[in-house]
Every structure is written in structure tokens, then in C-alpha cells.
Amino acid sequence: MCGINGSFVPRFDKNVSINQIKHMNNDISHRGPDSDGIFFDDGFCLGHRRLSILDVSNNASQPMTSENGRFVIAFNGEIYNFQEISKILSHKFNIKFKTSSDTEVLVNLIQCIGIQKALEMLEGMYAFCLYDIKDKQVYLARDRFGEKPIYFFCKNDFFYFSSEMKPLITPLKNQLTINLDSLDHFLKKSYINTDSSIFNEITKVKPATFIHIDLNTKQNLQPKETVYWDYEDLCIKENNQSSHFSKAQYNISKEHLDNLLNKTIHKTMISDVPLGAFLSGGYDSSCVVAFMQKNSMKKIKTFSIGFDDAAYNEAEDAKKISSYLGTDHQELYLSEKDLLDTIMNLPNIYSEPFADSSQIPTILLSKLTRSKVTVSLSGDGGDEIFGGYGRYFLGQRVKSYLGFLPYNLRKAIKSSKLINLQKPLVKALFGKSVTNFDQKFIKFEKVFDYLDDKNLFDKLALFDNNLVKGPAASVKTNLIWNTDISYYKKAMIDDAINYLPGDILTKVDIAGMSVSLETRIPLLNHKIAEYVAQLPLSFLYQNGTGKYILKDIVHSYIPRGLMHRPKKGFDIPLGSYIRNELNDYVSSKIEYGRHHFSDVLDFDEIEKVLNNHNNFKIENPNLIWNIASFFAWHEHYIK
Numbered sequence: 001m002c003g004i005n006g007s008f009v010p011r012f013d014k015n016v017s018i019n020q021i022k023h024m025n026n027d028i029s030h031r032g033p034d035s036d037g038i039f040f041d042d043g044f045c046l047g048h049r050r051l052s053i054l055d056v057s058n059n060a061s062q063p064m065t066s067e068n069g070r071f072v073i074a075f076n077g078e079i080y081n082f083q084e085i086s087k088i089l090s091h092k093f094n095i096k097f098k099t100s101s102d103t104e105v106l107v108n109l110i111q112c113i114g115i116q117k118a119l120e121m122l123e124g125m126y127a128f129c130l131y132d133i134k135d136k137q138v139y140l141a142r143d144r145f146g147e148k149p150i151y152f153f154c155k156n157d158f159f160y161f162s163s164e165m166k167p168l169i170t171p172l173k174n175q176l177t178i179n180l181d182s183l184d185h186f187l188k189k190s191y192i193n194t195d196s197s198i199f200n201e202i203t204k205v206k207p208a209t210f211i212h213i214d215l216n217t218k219q220n221l222q223p224k225e226t227v228y229w230d231y232e233d234l235c236i237k238e239n240n241q242s243s244h245f246s247k248a249q250y251n252i253s254k255e256h257l258d259n260l261l262n263k264t265i266h267k268t269m270i271s272d273v274p275l276g277a278f279l280s281g282g283y284d285s286s287c288v289v290a291f292m293q294k295n296s297m298k299k300i301k302t303f304s305i306g307f308d309d310a311a312y313n314e315a316e317d318a319k320k321i322s323s324y325l326g327t328d329h330q331e332l333y334l335s336e337k338d339l340l341d342t343i344m345n346l347p348n349i350y351s352e353p354f355a356d357s358s359q360i361p362t363i364l365l366s367k368l369t370r371s372k373v374t375v376s377l378s379g380d381g382g383d384e385i386f387g388g389y390g391r392y393f394l395g396q397r398v399k400s401y402l403g404f405l406p407y408n409l410r411k412a413i414k415s416s417k418l419i420n421l422q423k424p425l426v427k428a429l430f431g432k433s434v435t436n437f438d439q440k441f442i443k444f445e446k447v448f449d450y451l452d453d454k455n456l457f458d459k460l461a462l463f464d465n466n467l468v469k470g471p472a473a474s475v476k477t478n479l480i481w482n483t484d485i486s487y488y489k490k491a492m493i494d495d496a497i498n499y500l501p502g503d504i505l506t507k508v509d510i511a512g513m514s515v516s517l518e519t520r521i522p523l524l525n526h527k528i529a530e531y532v533a534q535l536p537l538s539f540l541y542q543n544g545t546g547k548y549i550l551k552d553i554v555h556s557y558i559p560r561g562l563m564h565r566p567k568k569g570f571d572i573p574l575g576s577y578i579r580n581e582l583n584d585y586v587s588s589k590i591e592y593g594r595h596h597f598s599d600v601l602d603f604d605e606i607e608k609v610l611n612n613h614n615n616f617k618i619e620n621p622n623l624i625w626n627i628a629s630f631f632a633w634h635e636h637y638i639k
Helices: 014-027 082-093 102-113 114-122 166-175 180-189 231-237 247-268 283-295 317-325 336-349 359-370 382-386 390-402 407-417 423-433 437-449 454-463 487-497 499-513 524-535 546-552 574-579 583-599 602-612 621-637
Strands: 002-008 035-041 042-051 071-079 124-132 135-140 151-155 158-162 202-204 208-213 225-226 275-278 301-306 328-333 375-377 518-520
Touching: 002 014, 002 071, 002 124, 014 035, 014 166, 014 524, 035 071, 042 071, 042 124, 071 102, 071 202, 082 102, 102 114, 102 124, 102 151, 102 225, 114 135, 114 208, 135 275, 151 166, 151 390, 158 166, 158 423, 180 499, 231 524, 247 524, 247 574, 275 283, 283 317, 283 375, 283 382, 283 546, 301 359, 301 546, 317 328, 317 602, 328 359, 382 499, 382 524, 382 546, 390 437, 390 454, 390 487, 407 437, 423 583, 437 454, 454 487, 487 499, 499 518, 574 583, 574 602, 574 621, 583 602, 583 621, 602 621
Parallel strands: 275 301, 275 375, 301 328, 375 518
Antiparallel strands: 002 042, 002 158, 035 042, 071 124, 124 135, 135 208, 151 158, 151 202, 208 225
């Protein structure tokens, strides 16, 4: 895994362009500490920082040129089926390889069959820039689910791109303005949408997409977008709503999926440097580790972190699973100082606003893991692909229990405050076992008057607020919500398209790369996703809970008794921190924001939210953290 940068500024001479790319490379040196390289041609400059994983020799340094000398590539990621592709290139096209790297395979595959057909063949995670020296064409491409990021700016006769936002801010700072729609989205969801950015002038290459820019049109550069894989479309076409559970068909599907997981995870383990895995003790990471250990003669190195607060601690569960599977396990219990020190450094790590507080333990887990290995596999993506989040089956149950009631009656029940009267009893029964109880109870209240499936999903997924002044942002609605597919599957698909790349994959990529750790996510192999998409709903959703078939497969390798327990989020006691250790920090960031955003944000409402939280009236830690995180980011980069 690496970092890439590039620019096309015709008015710069070669030395100015190269010096600028050197500075941009330095800004992402953590993504590639092993070496760097720069290519220049006729105003176009391409930079690369390398973290050596496959073929660690200098022969595999980048930017790399294709065999015929026409194409140059700067690549970030891993191609897991590159060995199969290399055989095809050798036998069919007589390509003679100089290295054992996947980058050389990729650039020559594109030389032989073109970029779109090449992308359709790939299994892996990647973001890359390809430059056609002969025709002066630039291509920026991103993997199917968006594991690897790539930002770009294109205006008039020049453009820039990078793996992270930070290298773009310095050269473009005077031209950048805050995108208020993105800010509104961020305050509601803790992340920026995957097809935009916090700035109006910078965007991201979307997942499963490549951008083409013709440099010959020097006065009016126009990025052209091509989608090479459409997960939403295939889910709609492959949809199987059958509620009938055929045991015979289920067993066939389970066996096929077991084999597919085994083959995929084994393929994802290829590395020329030490490799390990995150192990939380949940089904997804345990699944990955079980198959890794099955395919290894040595003990797999596994890593977990723990908390003294039992509501957040999964370390004991991870340790038991490690012991059963026989891995070489290491754990680290986090101190309050570890967490607070990391919080203070977040703006330096995440150069675009990001406020999913699980980023904090993820950074510390990555740091622990990097002390022993260079590559780590994780179980991320399992909830979106197999349907594991509570908002999926909670929404499905809400529809079952309330869907038959007319909207006006449900609205009247909500208005009567009858639900809120039950809160003390529910909190007494379940409050100690549920993190952020007040925040979740507020969402429970709001679902009673849902209008349709999309509205129900938003009520369960958003930290609802109207802090951004002015008209509401226009929100793109995915096609999936206009189909007759079950709510459960619609919610899964929406999350895979939006929440997964915007939040989960951003969190993991930036956290890992901040300590030069490559993270791999085998459950997001597109062949697994395509197979699961056509399974009947009954194979995923059983007895009011999700991921049925995946859990059943895991039980073949790990006893049910070790796995069967309430799901815990990978989080920290944020609500308590905001009232205590982070109180001054949060207040200072809000005061900073008041001086810079009083015309944009409703600070009376912000103070109300903070006071209600601090006085235990209405806990709303995630919304407060979103607010403070945005101001901390702005103070660090824009002030």
C-alpha cells in the first residue's frame, strides 16, 4: 500500500512542478515510508510514496512504466489475483516481467486490453493514476467498494490529485470554500459523502469508477466518469425475496460460500513482509482469522485492544477465540491517556473532517499491530454485505409491528408522549447494557411516524439536527429505495454504497496508513458480495437477527458458545469524556467555531445540545463530537 500525488499545471516549468510534488509526497510520507519517486512529462507530474509489500526490491519502485514504454502508473493498493493475470499476460501477450510486483502486472494488463477491461478483471483494493505518454491522457481509478481513496481538483487548465486531502490544501488553499451540503451531511452522519468532499472545489473518484482527463484540451480540462461495476444495480437484478427456507438449498449455498471465503482469504494473505490480523472477537474478524489459521502452517499473529469499561471491552472475547484457534495473540489495554492523546492528534491524522469515534481505538490498534507486522487483515464490511447492523433488523421489526397502523395514528401515538413515559422503565431494564442509551432511545421515539422505508432508514441512521442555517441540502436517493425489495436488504445496500466507503473504509485506511500499516479487507471481495446479493433473505435474516449464514459458517470453526453474545460496537465512552476529560476541549472548539461560522451554524442550538448533554437531560455525544471535530479540523488546516 502506498500514496500517490499528481498535478498538471502547464504554466509551471519542470523544476517547479517536481518541487511541488516533492512537498505533496512529504505530506503523505506515512503512507509510503520506504521510498518515493516522481515522473514528469510535458506539464504532467506524477508522485509516489511506497510501502513495500510485494517485491520489496528497488526494481518494483514507482512510478512504473509498461513494457512498451507508453503507459506510466502510480499505484496504491493490492491486486490479489495478479499471479493469475500475470500467467495470462505471459502466455497470451508474451509479456516478460522484470519484477514479482502486482503493479507491473496491472500496468501491462492495461497496455494489452485497455483500462476498463483491466478493471473488470481485478480482485483487490486500489486507487491509481495511469498516464498515457503518447496521447497525453490521464486516468484516475478506484476499487469497487472504495477501500482506497483518491481526491482530485480540476479547474480550467490545471488539476491536482492525491491519496489524502492534506497535500491538496496547501497549493489550493486560497481557492477552496466549504461545501455546506457536505457539512450538513457530516454533522448528521459523522463523515463526508464518498462522491464529494468538505470543499466545493475538490471531489473524490467514486468507488467502482475511473476518471478520464484529456490533457490536449489544455484550456478546458473536463473529467469524464465511467462506472465499471454497479453494486446497486446487480443487487436489484439478483434480488431474491423468498421467505421460504429450503434446507437443501441452504446447505448448498453454505458450502459454496465457505469455499469462496476460504479461497478469497487465502489469496488475500499473499505478502513478502510480516502479516497478521485484527481480532475483535466478533463474527467478522473471527471468520477472517479462522480461515487465515486454516491456511497457515504457522501461528497467525492477531491483535486486539481492551477497555476497563465492560460495556466497550471485547478483548476477553478475542483472547478466548485466539486461544481456541491457536493464534499468536497480543492485546493492549488502553489507558485514558492513550485515548486523550490520540484525540488531540486526530486533525493531523484525518485531513478531511471525520468523527466516527471508533477511529480512536482503530488508530491505537493499528499502532499496536504495526509494531509487529506490516500488513493486517480485518473483518470490516461483514455487516454491510451479510446484514449485521441493528438498524437493519430493528427497521424490519418496526415495519412488522407498526407498518399496519395508519400514519396518522402512529403520529398521534408519538405526539402523545406515551413512548417517552416508558423511558425510565426501559432505561432501568436495559440502560447499563446499552451504550449511548439516550441517543438510541431518541431514535426509537422518532421511528413511530416514519413515512416510508427511506425515511425509516434515515431516522435510524442519522444524528438528526438542523444546525446548518438556510435551506435543507438536496439529498440523492439511491434507486434501491424505489423497489419492492425488503427494508432489510435496502438498508444493507444503501450502507454498502454510502456508509461503507464514506465511514468504515475511510476510518480503516487513514488509521492504518497513519502508522504505515497496510489493511486488507477480504470480506469485500466482489465475488463474495455478488454471491451474497443473490441469496434469499431467509439465509441472512433469521429469528430477528442478521448474518445468519455467515454466523453458521463461523460456528463450523469456532464453538457457538464462544461466539454467541450481544454485539458490541468498537467505541469509547464518549459521552462521559465530553462531560469530563474533554469538556474544556469541546468548549474551546465551539468557541472557535462561533468566531468563524456564526453566519452558517445555529450556535444557540449547539449550546442547547451541549448543555442538555452535560446536565444529563438528553445525551447526544455523537452530534457534539461531530461539531467539535469539524471545528478542530478547520482550526488545524484553514485558520
